[in-house]
Amino acid sequence: MSKIKIFDTTLRDGEQSPGVNLNKAEKLEIAKQLERYGVDILEAGFPASSKGDFEAVKLIADTIQDTSVTGLARTRKEDIDIAWDALKGSAEPRLHLFLATSPIHMEYKLKMTPEEVLNTSVEMVKYARQKFPQVEWSAEDATRSDWDFLVQIIEDVINAGATVINIPDTTGYTTPGEYGSLFQYLRDHVSNIDKVSLSSHCHDDLGMAVANSIAAVENGATQVEGSINGIGERAGNASLEEVAVALKVRSDYYKYSTRLKLEETKRTSDLVAKLTGMYVQANKAIVGRNAFAHESGIHQDGMLKNKQTYEIMTPEMVGMNSDSLFMGKHSGRHAFGDKLKEFGMELNQDELKEAFKQFKLLTDRKKEVTDDDLYTIVMEIKTDTSAISKYELESFQVQYGTTNIPTATVALKNPSGKQVEAACTGQGSVEALYETLDELIEEDLHLIDYQINSVGGGKDALAESHVQLKINGEPVNGRGSAQDVIEASANAFLNAVNRYLINQNTKSKKEVVK
Numbered sequence: 001m002s003k004i005k006i007f008d009t010t011l012r013d014g015e016q017s018p019g020v021n022l023n024k025a026e027k028l029e030i031a032k033q034l035e036r037y038g039v040d041i042l043e044a045g046f047p048a049s050s051k052g053d054f055e056a057v058k059l060i061a062d063t064i065q066d067t068s069v070t071g072l073a074r075t076r077k078e079d080i081d082i083a084w085d086a087l088k089g090s091a092e093p094r095l096h097l098f099l100a101t102s103p104i105h106m107e108y109k110l111k112m113t114p115e116e117v118l119n120t121s122v123e124m125v126k127y128a129r130q131k132f133p134q135v136e137w138s139a140e141d142a143t144r145s146d147w148d149f150l151v152q153i154i155e156d157v158i159n160a161g162a163t164v165i166n167i168p169d170t171t172g173y174t175t176p177g178e179y180g181s182l183f184q185y186l187r188d189h190v191s192n193i194d195k196v197s198l199s200s201h202c203h204d205d206l207g208m209a210v211a212n213s214i215a216a217v218e219n220g221a222t223q224v225e226g227s228i229n230g231i232g233e234r235a236g237n238a239s240l241e242e243v244a245v246a247l248k249v250r251s252d253y254y255k256y257s258t259r260l261k262l263e264e265t266k267r268t269s270d271l272v273a274k275l276t277g278m279y280v281q282a283n284k285a286i287v288g289r290n291a292f293a294h295e296s297g298i299h300q301d302g303m304l305k306n307k308q309t310y311e312i313m314t315p316e317m318v319g320m321n322s323d324s325l326f327m328g329k330h331s332g333r334h335a336f337g338d339k340l341k342e343f344g345m346e347l348n349q350d351e352l353k354e355a356f357k358q359f360k361l362l363t364d365r366k367k368e369v370t371d372d373d374l375y376t377i378v379m380e381i382k383t384d385t386s387a388i389s390k391y392e393l394e395s396f397q398v399q400y401g402t403t404n405i406p407t408a409t410v411a412l413k414n415p416s417g418k419q420v421e422a423a424c425t426g427q428g429s430v431e432a433l434y435e436t437l438d439e440l441i442e443e444d445l446h447l448i449d450y451q452i453n454s455v456g457g458g459k460d461a462l463a464e465s466h467v468q469l470k471i472n473g474e475p476v477n478g479r480g481s482a483q484d485v486i487e488a489s490a491n492a493f494l495n496a497v498n499r500y501l502i503n504q505n506t507k508s509k510k511e512v513v514k
């Protein structure tokens, strides 16, 4: 079995999903989980794109030990210098440089001749190698590039010191047969190709990102790039969990494996969904709620007689339905601490105290507290912005009935510490609540998207809400949880506003690439 390296770009390409805007603490939690999951390389961001991105990449590079951390850079000295400052503290500093090679990108976007693209790439790879031991070079829009031009430029950047060559299908245009042939062609024609790792990077515009990635592996790719849950621009990237599980389940056919600890799959998927607000559809392969549910009578009958009649893999393999002890009213601090260790969560004394307090409050209202509930509580604390909250919810009341006009009354503490109050009506309870919050908050607010989900099942499940707002013209998302749906909705709304106010200085407009 040859080992395929997994290169995760959830925090870079994935974070470019419309409406996704993670803060530093959230990015760090995802990075830690990716390290536990066993990804070989994680792309933490694009350091030169904004101060916020720089800080997040630096924090991750300085913290993560078992996974190589990389950052994206354009073929410019200043980008490479900034990336070095962010990444130099990592265990194995690694840079990801890219430049487009397709005729349409070179002519219209870059306004550069193929010769200029070649020379710039060679020069910047050389420059980057003076600092970074590992330099990946990507031919943006490779799948719409001239194959012989690719052969030439790849040969030259390898001579200049590139250690990884990435062949992105930037627009999600290629097919498995074509992409596989391209890898084979490069291996046959680039004379020094054996000196580097060859990497795939696929987008899912035609629904073929995973199939294309595996076709690349069958034709000599030794690294696969993608994201958790396949999030990313437009239709997203290749889902790494699907690639890894396909190689595992069909190990009779594919002779490749990954280092991923597959039993961490579900937890990784849940964390990314929770923090980005991009939930996976119920029928999503591997991690969807229904991925292992058998509904029809014939299937259920078969399963009862022999599970393998309809089951090609077990839910336990990917960490679904793992038997877990519920925690309840009588669970003590010790059991609680052990549970958190099981999640791989490290909490400091203050965080632990706060988490335990929240847990006890929840047990007053909920008979059985599930792993999902605990995870939600702890993630709220680990990624909380309340310590630096600008607006704080003091109290609220919403009146709703089929015969009267929904009305909300809200009291907030505003950024200057003053308590402000208002009451408004709306067509429904959430609208009345949001109208009132809008009235009390000075920024220009527009609600773009609103979601409400339950954490786990049962009548007493926690509610989790995600909102996307446009604040002074800028999209910002927020999330909040509570036992009541209206309270969760209020928390999510205020979370978005607070995030906007906090991020204003650190996050300039995201530069969208690749």
Ligand SMILES: [Zn+2]
Residues within 6 Å of the ligand: 013, 168, 170, 201, 203, 237, 514
């Ligand atoms: Zn991409």
